Amino acid sequence: MESIILLVVLLFLILLGAPIGFILILIPFVYILLTDAVPLVLIPSQMFTAIDSVPLTAIAFFMLTGELMTSATITDRLVALSRALIGRIRGGLAQVNVLVSMFFAGMNGSVVADTATVGALVLPAMKKAGYPAAFSAAVTGVSSTIGGIIPPRS
Known part of the structure; x- marks a missing residue:
């Protein structure tokens, strides 16, 4: 169900003409808010780890x-x-x-x-x-x- 919602949000943002970079940032946040798959306190740590290479x-x-x-x-x-x-x-x-x-x-x-x-x-x-x-x-x-x-x- 979450994947269908994410796809709908993605298509909606594309049709609105939103920049792709903005869409790529927004979609993971929508997923996190919908599913509780990742504790919110881990997000800053994961963001830093991704660029610390x-x-x-x-x-x-x-x-x-x-x-x-x-x-x-x-x-x-x-x-x-x-x-x-x-x-x-x-x-x-x-x-x-x-x-x-x-x-x-x-x-x-x-x-x-x-x-x-x-x-x-x-x-x-x-x-x-x-x-x-x-x-x-x-x-x-x-x-x-x-x-x-x-x-x-x-």
Whole structure:
């Protein structure tokens, strides 16, 4: 019965046009109020435990590394090196995107940081060169997944 009520509340909120983030926060609270499955005093503890993890901290530090590399123009040099190696080939800027992602993955190993940093660097250049925005975003998203494969991934 509770699942039907939750589904009705979910559909109602979607039809109202509520933001998905708000809906994802509200639905568990509705469930807790309906069922008494979880004592209310445990909710703050569980919320803190969910965000108290080393991998979440590592993602933030990898993104900080990418920003530091960008401000030190290391990433611009990587793009220039990649352009010198394969930029003259047809579709070269898309291939430069992949090569920069490989270089960046070898430095930090984080898919999220790779996407954020390489996207900030190469996407404007691809847009300026006339590549469609959807294609550029797709190449960046797919090429950044190599960050989970190339070492120093632990």
